[in-house]
Amino acid sequence: MSAVPTLLARGLDVSVAARALCTGLDLDLRPGELLAIVGRNGIGKSTLLTTLAGLRPPAAGTLTLEGRALADWPARDLAKRRALLAQSQEDHFASTVLDTVLVGRHPHIGRWADESDADVDIALAALAAVSLRGFELREVRTLSGGERQRVAIAALLAQQAPLCLLDEPVTHLDLDYQIETLELFARLARDEGRAVVAVLHDLNQVLRFADRALLLTGGGEWVCGPVDEVLQAEVLSRAFCHPLKELRDDGRRYFVPA
Amino acid sequence: MSSHPPATTLPSPVALRAQRRRVWVLPALLLALGAAFALALAVGSVAVSAAELWQIATGGDAGMAGDIVRSLRLPRALAAAACGGLLALAGALMQVLLRNPLADPYVLGISGGAAVGALLAMLVGAAGLLLELSAFAGALAAMALVFGLAHGEGSRTPTRLLLTGVIVSAGCGAAVSFILAVASEQSLRGMLFWLMGDASTASRPGVAVAVLGAGLIACAPLARDLNLLARGDGTAQVLGVPVVRLRLVVYLLASALTAIAVTTVGSVGFVGLVVPHLIRLAFGNDQRLLLPASALAGATLLLLADTAARTVIAPAQLPVGVLTALLGVPVFLFLLNRHR
Numbered sequence: 001m002s003a004v005p006t007l008l009a010r011g012l013d014v015s016v017a018a019r020a021l022c023t024g025l026d027l028d029l030r031p032g033e034l035l036a037i038v039g040r041n042g043i044g045k046s047t048l049l050t051t052l053a054g055l056r057p058p059a060a061g062t063l064t065l066e067g068r069a070l071a072d073w074p075a076r077d078l079a080k081r082r083a084l085l086a087q088s089q090e091d092h093f094a095s096t097v098l099d100t101v102l103v104g105r106h107p108h109i110g111r112w113a114d115e116s117d118a119d120v121d122i123a124l125a126a127l128a129a130v131s132l133r134g135f136e137l138r139e140v141r142t143l144s145g146g147e148r149q150r151v152a153i154a155a156l157l158a159q160q161a162p163l164c165l166l167d168e169p170v171t172h173l174d175l176d177y178q179i180e181t182l183e184l185f186a187r188l189a190r191d192e193g194r195a196v197v198a199v200l201h202d203l204n205q206v207l208r209f210a211d212r213a214l215l216l217t218g219g220g221e222w223v224c225g226p227v228d229e230v231l232q233a234e235v236l237s238r239a240f241c242h243p244l245k246e247l248r249d250d251g252r253r254y255f256v257p258a
Numbered sequence: 259m260s261s262h263p264p265a266t267t268l269p270s271p272v273a274l275r276a277q278r279r280r281v282w283v284l285p286a287l288l289l290a291l292g293a294a295f296a297l298a299l300a301v302g303s304v305a306v307s308a309a310e311l312w313q314i315a316t317g318g319d320a321g322m323a324g325d326i327v328r329s330l331r332l333p334r335a336l337a338a339a340a341c342g343g344l345l346a347l348a349g350a351l352m353q354v355l356l357r358n359p360l361a362d363p364y365v366l367g368i369s370g371g372a373a374v375g376a377l378l379a380m381l382v383g384a385a386g387l388l389l390e391l392s393a394f395a396g397a398l399a400a401m402a403l404v405f406g407l408a409h410g411e412g413s414r415t416p417t418r419l420l421l422t423g424v425i426v427s428a429g430c431g432a433a434v435s436f437i438l439a440v441a442s443e444q445s446l447r448g449m450l451f452w453l454m455g456d457a458s459t460a461s462r463p464g465v466a467v468a469v470l471g472a473g474l475i476a477c478a479p480l481a482r483d484l485n486l487l488a489r490g491d492g493t494a495q496v497l498g499v500p501v502v503r504l505r506l507v508v509y510l511l512a513s514a515l516t517a518i519a520v521t522t523v524g525s526v527g528f529v530g531l532v533v534p535h536l537i538r539l540a541f542g543n544d545q546r547l548l549l550p551a552s553a554l555a556g557a558t559l560l561l562l563a564d565t566a567a568r569t570v571i572a573p574a575q576l577p578v579g580v581l582t583a584l585l586g587v588p589v590f591l592f593l594l595n596r597h598r
Contacts, residue, residue: 055495079498090490092357093543098274106486106497111479114546120275134268159497 004067005030006163006195007052007082012061013220014044014051022048023220025061031162031193034186036206036227038199039216040240045199046087046167048216052197053084053165065163079107083161087168087199089152091141097151098136101126104158119158126157129184131177145172153181164188166198170205178202182209203244203255207231215239231255283541287554291339294558298335298565299327303572337460337522338564338578339557340467342529344519346556347473349530350537350549351512354488355505356416359538362531363516366423366509370430371400372520376452377437380445386461390521397517400426405509419509455526455579457564462522469518474553476511480504481546488543526579528586529556535590559585 009027013020021044029035037045050056052063054070063070065081073081083104101123102115109115127133130150135143140151149172156164164185170178186209188194200206206213206227213230215223217239223230233246236255243258299314300306306314306323314324348363356365363369375396379389408422434453441449460466477484483504486494495501519526533556537548560578563585567578 053496055492074498075495075500076498079496084496086492086496090493092490093359093488093538095489095543098278099542099544100489103486103489103493103497106482106499109482111482114482115278117271117275120278121271124271124274136269136274 005064006066007197008062008064009052010062010064012051012063013059014048015059015220016044016047020059020220022216022222025214025222025224027214027224029163029195029197031195032189033211034189034196034198034209036198036200036210036213037216038201038203038206038213038239040218043216043218045216049084049165049167049197049199053082054078055084076107079159079161081161082163082165083156083159085152085156085164085166085169087171089140089148091148094139094141096136097127097132097138097140097143098123100140100151101154101158104155104160107159122160123154123158126154127151129157130154130181146174146177149173150177150181162194164194164196166196168199168201170200170202178205185209203231203236207253207255228253280541280547283547283551284554287551287558291554291558291561294561294565295335295339298338298561299331301565301569302326302331333463334457334460334564334568335561336463336467338457339561340463340470341457341460341519341523341526342533342560342563343470343553343557344466344473344515345526345530345560346533346552347470347477347549348512348515348519349556350534350545350552351477351484351508351515352530353534354484354545355508355512356420357488357490358416358420359535360531361420362527363512363519364427364525364527364530366404366419366513367400367426367430368397368513368516369520369525370427370434371403372397372517373453373525374430374433374437375399376521376524377434377441377449380449380452381437381441383445390462393521394517397513397520400430401510401513401517451577452524453579454577455524455582456575456577457523457560458568458575460522466518466522469515470553470557473511473515474550477545477549480507481544481549484508484545484549485543488545523560524577524579526560526582528582528590529560532586532590533559 005028007027007029009025012022012025014022037048039045051058054073065073102119105115105119105122109119124133127136130153132147132150132154140148143151153169170181173181182205185196185198189196210227212225213227215230215235217223223235233244233255237244244255245258247254247256296311299311304323304326306327310323314327345363352361352363352365353359372393376389376393379392384392404419404422404426408419438446438449483499486497486499487501487504491501534548534552537551537555541547541551560582563581564578567576567581570576
């Protein structure tokens with residue numbers, strides 16, 4: 001692991017209107033790490049992710065990407081270094097799957113240049129990674145929700161950013177693709193040293209794939225640390241307002257609603 | 259992810275790359291525009307032969323035919339073509355800006371403002387340059403009004419812009435009706451022709467041609483950013499597009515193009531709506547191709563429509579806007595249903 005953290009937050013306050021979502025957050029995200037953000041609906045997971053992406057200024061505190069203040073990054077350079085998978089995809093106009101994935105190449109292509117053969121090859125490799133080779137010329141609006149989500153993941157892969165911020169990456173996906181998608185990002189972290197932040201709802205997936213977890217508990221409070229420390233039945237039961245029971249099988253922990 | 263069965267036929271990367279390049283579209287459209295131009299110069303009360311046209315084009319003296327072509331048909335054809343291009347380009351830009359394939363250059367009230375300006379000028383008996391300046395001022399006033407009012411919370415969302423534009427248009431419509439109601443009998447016909455779009459009075463085609471050229475050049479480096487803007491502000495922002503600035507530039511550009519077109523030929527409907535839509539259905543939504551292709555196709559369409567407008571019931575003339583609407587409505591409905 002390299003010495004420079006990919007993403008560094010110090011005393012970060014995130015708030016919407018007057019409501020504090022997260023107060024005084026300190027976070028070191030290093031290359032190769034997968035951090036899961038968990039918490040109830042509306043607790044501020046997406047807003048925090050957008051703030052980490054540099055798309056919305058924090059109320060207070062500092063955010064640093066690769067040693068440089070996030071706000072100081074020129075937009076296009078920033079787009080080469082961090083990618084964000086939005087929670088839902090909007091398609092206002094018809095577009096082929098290939099063209100939609102090539103959108104991820106935008107920051108890498110000069111203003112006066114067009115997508116090169118290499119860019120198309122990168123897009124095709126990204127489609128292969130989400131098992132959508134052969135869908136290149138399909139219209140995105142004719143795809144199912146899960147297929148559309150995988151196209152969005154492919155576009156994010158084509159962006160080739162060292163920091164991947166994922167807002168509910170496995171929403172709409174069948175169970176097999178949920179596991180494969182999370183395995184893909186765990187592999188990207190492990191093998192390519194990318195830093196991944198993912199908003200996840202399934203606590204068992206967090207236990208299985210994440211290195212660390214950030215639990216938002218409301219009122220600006222948070223718990224962050226290694227997954228096994230943060231994910232404890234008691235604190236989770238309080239955070240999700242429902243009693244959770246811990247099961248163990250084959251050395252692995254699982255949470256089920258009691 | 260290898261456990262899933264692969265698709266039966268995988269298009270090769272080479273085939274996919276080739277499929278994305280549509281190099282023939284612009285030359286083909288340019289050829290069509292050239293043909294429409296030749297037709298526009300040749301037909302009319304005095305038919306001009308191809309040989310005579312060639313003679314005129316190469317600087318030769320073709321007698322009366324030469325005078326007719328040079329001083330009557332050429333300026334009118336240039337005005338119609340340039341304004342068709344302006345309207346189609348402005349329409350394509352508005353459709354990206356409002357992220358709505360049914361937006362047109364007039365949706366933000368620009369033509370309404372121009373109409374009020376032009377009709378007010380006609381009401382007080384102004385004509386020529388004064389009328390054009392008044393129409394242009396009206397367009398700019400409507401544009402400033404919409405832009406000023408739609409500004410809230412630091413963002414001009416498509417919905418807010420659209421609603422503000424629709425309301426300002428409605429207000430302009432009421433003002434136009436009021437002016438028509440109080441106008442004298444003799445000025446009424448001119449007003450109605452202006453409202454329906456009419457290229458016969460276009461006196462300064464050079465301005466429209468120059469603005470169209472400038473508009474196309476301005477769009478060229480923005481086209482890929484516009485592709486992203488069409489996919490949503492969020493997508494564009496994440497990928498490094500300066501969304502707020504781009505929206506402002508596109509708004510001002512589309513408004514200026516529309517204002518020049520409306521000032522030159524009056525409000526000609528449907529070109530700005532139908533042409534970008536047809537091009538999008540045929541060749542996709544890549545603005546690098548869509549914007550210039552729309553401009554060329556719009557120029558061709560309005561040129562043909564204007565040629566028809568002055569020949570079908572000759573010696574009388576139809577307002578060209580009536581023809582574009584009569585052609586545009588069925589074509590649009592047909593395509594919309596075919597692609598359902």
